[in-house]
Amino acid sequence: xxxxxxxxxxxxxxxxxxxxxxxxxxxxxxxxxxxxxxxxxxxxxxxxxxxxxxxxxxxxxxxxxxxxxxxxxxxxxxxxxxxxxxxxxxxxxxxxxxxxxxxxxxxxxxxxxxxxxxxxxxxxxxxxxxxxxxxxxxxxxxxxxxxxxxxxxxxxxxxxxxxxxxxxxxxxxxxxxxxxxxxxxxxxxxxxxxxxxxxxxxxxxxxxxxxxx
Amino acid sequence: xxxxxxxxxxxxxxxxxxxxxxxxxxxxxxxxxxxxxxxxxxxxxxxxxxxxxxxxxxxxxxxxxxxxxxxxxxxxxxxxxxxxxxxxxxxxxxxxxxxxxxxxxxxxxxxxxxxxxxxxxxxxxxxxxxxxxxxxxxxxxxxxxxxxxxxxxxxxxxxxxxxxxxxxxxxxxxxxxxxxxxxxxxxxxxxxxxxxxxxxxxxxxxxxxxxxx
Amino acid sequence: xxxxxxxxxxxxxxxxxxxxxxxxxxxxxxxxxxxxxxxxxxxxxxxxxxxxxxxxxxxxxxxxxxxxxxxxxxxxxxxxxxxxxxxxxxxxxxxxxxxxxxxxxxxxxxxxxxxxxxxxxxxxxxxxxxxxxxxxxxxxxxxxxxxxxxxxxxxxxxxxxxxxxxxxxxxxxxxxxxxxxxxxxxxxxxxxxxxxxxxxxxxxxxxxxxxxx
Numbered sequence: 170x171x172x173x174x175x176x177x178x179x180x181x182x183x184x185x186x187x188x189x190x191x192x193x194x195x196x197x198x199x200x201x202x203x204x205x206x207x208x209x210x211x212x213x214x215x216x217x218x219x220x221x222x223x224x225x226x227x228x229x230x231x232x233x234x235x236x237x238x239x240x241x242x243x244x245x246x247x248x249x250x251x252x253x254x255x256x257x258x259x260x261x262x263x264x265x266x267x268x269x270x271x272x273x274x275x276x277x278x279x280x281x282x283x284x285x286x287x288x289x290x291x292x293x294x295x296x297x298x299x300x301x302x303x304x305x306x307x308x309x310x311x312x313x314x315x316x317x318x319x320x321x322x323x324x325x326x327x328x329x330x331x332x333x334x335x336x337x338x339x340x341x342x343x344x345x346x347x348x349x350x351x352x353x354x355x356x357x358x359x360x361x362x363x364x365x366x367x368x369x370x371x372x373x374x375x376x377x378x379x380x381x382x
Numbered sequence: 383x384x385x386x387x388x389x390x391x392x393x394x395x396x397x398x399x400x401x402x403x404x405x406x407x408x409x410x411x412x413x414x415x416x417x418x419x420x421x422x423x424x425x426x427x428x429x430x431x432x433x434x435x436x437x438x439x440x441x442x443x444x445x446x447x448x449x450x451x452x453x454x455x456x457x458x459x460x461x462x463x464x465x466x467x468x469x470x471x472x473x474x475x476x477x478x479x480x481x482x483x484x485x486x487x488x489x490x491x492x493x494x495x496x497x498x499x500x501x502x503x504x505x506x507x508x509x510x511x512x513x514x515x516x517x518x519x520x521x522x523x524x525x526x527x528x529x530x531x532x533x534x535x536x537x538x539x540x541x542x543x544x545x546x547x548x549x550x551x552x553x554x555x556x557x558x559x560x561x562x563x564x565x566x567x568x569x570x571x572x573x574x575x576x577x578x579x580x581x582x583x584x585x586x587x588x589x590x591x592x593x594x595x
Numbered sequence: 596x597x598x599x600x601x602x603x604x605x606x607x608x609x610x611x612x613x614x615x616x617x618x619x620x621x622x623x624x625x626x627x628x629x630x631x632x633x634x635x636x637x638x639x640x641x642x643x644x645x646x647x648x649x650x651x652x653x654x655x656x657x658x659x660x661x662x663x664x665x666x667x668x669x670x671x672x673x674x675x676x677x678x679x680x681x682x683x684x685x686x687x688x689x690x691x692x693x694x695x696x697x698x699x700x701x702x703x704x705x706x707x708x709x710x711x712x713x714x715x716x717x718x719x720x721x722x723x724x725x726x727x728x729x730x731x732x733x734x735x736x737x738x739x740x741x742x743x744x745x746x747x748x749x750x751x752x753x754x755x756x757x758x759x760x761x762x763x764x765x766x767x768x769x770x771x772x773x774x775x776x777x778x779x780x781x782x783x784x785x786x787x788x789x790x791x792x793x794x795x796x797x798x799x800x801x802x803x804x805x806x807x808x
Contacts, residue, residue, distance in 0.1 A: 202538070208589035210545050211538035217514075225443070230651070232660030234445030239511030246510070259592040297672070298665030301643075312743075317525075319534045321745045325628070325637035332636050376634035379685040415751070421802035423758050424751035430727075438656070447658030452724030459723070472805040530738075532747045 179352070187284060188247050190277035195220035195251030196262060197274060198314050203259055205318055215314055216252035217245060223309030227285050227302050231292040271370055278330070279337055279362035282307035283355050286338035296342045303338020304331055307362075329369035329376065337362025392565070400497060401460050403490035408433035408464030409475065410487060411527050416472055418531055428527055429465035430458060436522030440498050440515050444505040484583055491547055492575035495520035496568050499551035509555045516551020517544055520575075542582035542589065550575025605778070613710060614673050616703035621646035621677030622688060623700060624740050628678075629685055631744055641740055642678035643671060649735030653711050653728050657718040697796055704760055705788035708733035709781050712764035722768045729764020730757055733788075755795035755802065763788025 198219025202212040221238035228236035238244045255262045285306025289299035308324045308331045315322040324331050337358040344354025368374070411432025415425040434451040441449035451457045468475045498519025502512035521537045521544045528535040537544050550571040557567025581587070624645025628638040647664040654662035664670045681688050711732025715725035734750045734757045741748040750757050763784040770780025794800070 203592040203594070205534070206591070207538055208540060208591050210589050212592070214538055214544070229442055229655055230661055230665055235443055235505075235507055235511065239443055239514065240508050242508055242510040245514065256592045259594060292661075294661055295666050295668055297668045298661065301665065301671065316529055316742060316745075317535060317538060319529075319532055319745055321631070322743060325633055325640055325743060327634060331640070376636050378632070378634050379629040379638070379682045381629070381685060416805045416807070418747070419804070420751055421753060421804050423802050425805070427751055427757070442655055448656055448718075448720055448724065452656055452727065453721050455721055455723045458727065469805045472807060529742055530748060530751060532742075532745055 183284075186280050188243060190280040191220045191244055191247045192251045193273045193277040194281075194310055195248040196255050197270075198248075198310070199252045199255035200259075200262065201314060201318065203256065209256060212256050213249055213252045215317065216255070217248045218317065219310045219314040220248040220251070221245070221310060222313040223281060223306045223311075224285070226309045226313075227288065227306045230302060230305070231289055231294055233288070233292060272367065275333070275363050275366040275370075278307045278334055278366060279359040282334035282337040282362050283341050283359045286341040286358070287351070287355065290342065290345050296346060299342050300335060300338045303341065304335040307331070307334030307338075327375060329365060329374050332376065333362045333366040333369065336365055396497075399493050401456060403493040404433045404457055404460045405464045406486045406490040407494075407523055408461040409468050410483075411461075411523070412465045412468035413472075413475065414527060414531065416469065422469060425469050426462055426465045428530065429468070430461045431530065432523045432527040433461040433464070434458070434523060435526040436494060436519045436524075437498070439522045439526075440501065440519045443515060443518070444502055444507055446501070446505060485580065488546070488576050488579040488583075491520045491543070491579060492550055492572040495547035495550040495575050496554050496572045499554040499571070500564070500568065503555065503558050509559060512555050513548060513551045516554065517548040520544070520547030520551075540588060542578060542587050545589065546575045546579040546582065549578055609710075612706050614669060616706040617646045617670055617673045618677045619699045619703040620707075620736055621674040622681050623696070624674075624736070625678045625681035626685075626688065627740060627744065629682065635682060638682050639675055639678045641743065642681070643674045644743065645736045645740040646674040646677070647671070647736060648739040649707060649732045649737075650711070652735045652739075653714065653732045656728060656731070657715055657720055659714070659718060698793065701759070701789050701792040701796075704733045704756070704792060705763055705785040708760035708763040708788050709767050709785045712767040712784070713777070713781065716768065716771050722772060725768050726761060726764045729767065730761040733757070733760030733764075753801060755791060755800050758802065759788045759792040759795065762791055 195216040198215040198217070199212050201219070202215035205211075207215070217238075221236075221244055224244075225236040225238050228234065228238075282303045286299050286303030288306075289302040290296075294302060308322075312322040312324055315324075340358035340361050341354050344357065345351070349357075408429040411428040411430070412425050414432070415428035418424075420428070430451075434449075434457055437457075438449040438451050441447065441451075495516045499512050499516030501519075502515040503509075507515060521535075525535040525537055528537075553571035553574050554567050557570065558564070562570075621642040624641040624643070625638050627645070628641035631637075633641070643664075647662075647670055650670075651662040651664050654660065654664075708729045712725050712729030714732075715728040716722075720728060734748075738748040738750055741750075766784035766787050767780050770783065771777070775783075
């Protein structure tokens with residue numbers, strides 16, 4: 170972030186990133202719905218919950234009602250637009266290379282985790298709670314999507330995914346504690362989350378399992 | 383609604399309709415539980431969540447805590463009464479013609495969608511959010527029921543069901559925007575939801591699916 | 596509780612019991628996660644939701660945001676400690692006799708049900724709602740755990756489990772209504788819940804099922 174960035178320009182950038190993350194997550198929800206043979210309504214619903222479910226749960230927990238997804242119509246409209254695009258252009262969206270999808274998803278995860286931790290801190294949540302809420306913001310939507318698909322949430326099962334979100338959130342919270350400027354802490358947290366996620370994909374990292382004899 | 387209806391009489395009518403919708407939805411929850419071989423406690427719980435889950439989620443989202451289901455005991459008592467009746471008279475309730483069950487369910491859906499959108503507007507939710515909350519009030523309980531039964535929610539899979547709820551809610555919200563009297567908008571929304579639902583059942587309407595080659 | 600117990604000592608005892616119940620429930624969540632072949636992150640998440648999910652749902656419903664699980668770090672730290680212990684010592688924890696596990700679980704259930712009903716009453720919830728919230732506090736965490744494992748919640752299917760929680764909560768609420776001292780009502784409710792649960796385990800009590808011909 171260059172030093173000369175005005176607050177207004179910064180705010181617009183943050184909003185743009187937030188909407189972009191919403192779009193990416195909504196596309197993933199739509200694809201999951203279409204692959205489960207759902208009709209248009211189910212596709213719209215899964216796009217909405219995948220993209221906005223994490224933020225809704227975070228807002229309910231911190232007491233920020235109504236959640237932004239129900240008060241700022243740019244969010245649901247973005248999710249529904251992503252659903253319609255995925256629906257109409259399914260074959261094309263489906264053929265986007267998996268590496269690109271994973272990279273965009275990792276970027277969305279980083280954005281949501283960082284934004285979630287920051288909002289929790291703004292609402293005076295305890296630092297540990299703010300880290301957890303950053304993680305919930307990042308992975309909550311995908312978790313609700315999997316519950317609606319009657320599957321064990323992917324995020325619980327494998328991969329360094331929620332872990333990357335928690336790392337990004339923890340860096341934001343630690344930065345606030347030692348009074349690093351908010352923009353710097355957000356950038357550091359987002360880059361750490363994105364990097365850990367992409368490295369774990371590249372090297373097939375996994376977390377340990379309990380020693381079962 | 384005739385012009386001479388006094389506010390008190392109107393209020394009593396709305397409460398009666400609300401309780402009736404709760405009863406119908408609770409019976410459907412009880413039948414699903416009994417068919418899944420649950421004991422009495424499970425039947426009571428599924429009746430409660432099917433009938434009141436949508437309104438509880440709506441109230442949490444708009445910030446109206448505690449939700450009416452936990453503050454006005456007529457609602458849980460109605461749900462539990464429906465559970466006990468369904469439990470004791472299972473064979474009889476089960477033999478109610480499917481057409482009648484679907485019609486009563488459609489009426490309950492219309493009532494909940496309209497009431498949900500109105501409450502959201504009363505709490506100053508953005509119009510698009512109010513439409514979504516009308517839909518959630520209508521289909522949320524059945525969604526939680528299906529999640530508890532470890533099934534993909536029926537509402538996501540087929541039929542013009544949530545769509546009818548959203549239509550009814552949209553009419554209520556549009557009516558408020560153009561300053562139609564609330565009673566008229568509610569009636570129009572409810573009748574539209576009911577009609578669309580019944581027509582879709584009769585003609586086996588379905589929403590489109592994505593073009594998968 | 597002897598009459599001479601000072602308020603401070605009583606408060607410390609209640610906090611200790613609360614933390615102990617959290618630990619027991621978290622161990623059960625961790626074991627379920629490990630048996631489902633999850634990695635460390637999944638184990639931590641299931642410990643957290645099993646131990647704290649019921650209280651979180653209760654706090655959202657009564658409007659006590661943020662829930663204690665996100666504001667008082669002793670709760671998440673206890674859950675995570677239980678997860679790590681269960682993870683590292685899985686074979687040992689697994690070999691704890693089932694009778695001891697069930698007794699500790701019944702004690703945790705009693706504690707959570709009583710504490711949940713009391714907190715609901717303190718927040719001026721209607722008595723019937725407070726009974727339901729006591730039950731939700733007791734069984735909500737296990738319910739979310741089972742939903743995350745894509746299973747029908749055990750609590751809905753069999754056993755006198757939620758019933759015992761509701762009994763304990765009902766005694767607390769009744770005691771408050773007839774102005775029994777809070778400590779006495781809490782003890783009576785907790786003992787009733789624990790006793791009913793242990794008796795039902797010993798005698799294999801079950802609730803009735805609907806008469807299906």
